[in-house]
Amino acid sequence: MILISATPSPFARKVRIALMEKGVPFTLQNEIPWHADTQTSRYNPLEQLPVLIPDDADPVFESSHIMEWIEWRYPTPPMLPDAPNEALEAKQVQVIAEGVLDATVLLFWEMQRPQPSAEWAQRQLRKVKGGLTELNRRVGTREHVVGDRFGLADIAVIALLGNQDIVIETGMIPLWQAYAPDMAPWHELYPNLARFEALHRDRPSVRATAPVMFALTEKIV
Incomplete structure (x- = not known):
């Protein structure tokens, strides 16, 4: 495969x-x-x-x-909780995380334009902030976002936070601040998410998949 x-x-x-x-x-x-x-x-x-x-x-x-x-x-081990309500909650967390990722991607493309649209950038930044704020609330002090074992919701949040690390590493935060002055690195704004990421960063599957930005050598826009 x-x-x-x-x-x-x-x-x-x-x-x-x-x-x-x-x-x-x-x-x-x-x-x-x-x-x-x-x-x-x-x-x-x-x-x-x-x-x-x-x-x-x-x-x-x-x-x-x-x-x-x-x-x-490959149902074992399951990535969804056994309880239907928790399984649905985990999928909802995935939806939120992917919404933030989609907005982040749109912001990346918008920042490539000679004259980015302030209104468009602000709208996407509201999505980023709104989604991260909601996930910070949902994570709270839990070890796992949903249920009592590592699964879909944890994976979705970890992948999102790794993406936000790429945002920091590629110098996007200062560009974002031109449209949302209160933007800052995610771990400064969302302490529950920072604690959660620190708790899981040494898990073998998490450590082995840490994101690395590639070198773009061809025009992409």
């Missing part, structure tokens, strides 16, 4: 963590999806990563769908 990934991608990181937690062997194939040599379009008509290529099935794409596919094909 092959996972086509990108080294900084939080969406691919979710899948990597889940596969490692379940002990499912896979080969990692890293790409830059905007470069001319990408293989992504061969397997995903939407030309997005990640893409999971099973040995015995058609390619699977879109990270949330891949996570469901993995859970169905």
Whole structure:
């Protein structure tokens, strides 16, 4: 089984963590999806990563769908709580985390424009702040975001926070502050999330999948 990934991608990181937690062997194939040599379009008509290529099935794409596919094909250990209400809560956490990720990606593209739209940037920054604030509230003092074992909600939050580290490392915070002066590195604003990340950062699947920004050598906008 092959996972086509990108080294900084939080969406691919979710899948990597889940596969490692379940002990499912896979080969990692890293790409830059905007470069001319990408293989992504061969397997995903939407030309997005990640893409999971099973040995015995058609390619699977879109990270949330891949996570469901993995859970169905490899149910042990489960990534969802047993109680239906907790399973739904975990999926809601994933929705919030992915909403923040989507807004962060849109901000990245907007910042590439010669004259970014202030209104658009402010709207996306409200989503980033709103989502992180809600996740900070939900995490509270818990060891796990939902339930009593490591699972989908934890993975979603960890992937999001790793992405926010990339935001810091690539110097995006000062650009964001032009549109939202109260923006700051996430660990300064959200102490519950900072505690949660510190609690899990040495977990083998988390440590092994830490995001790394790639070098862009071709035009992407």
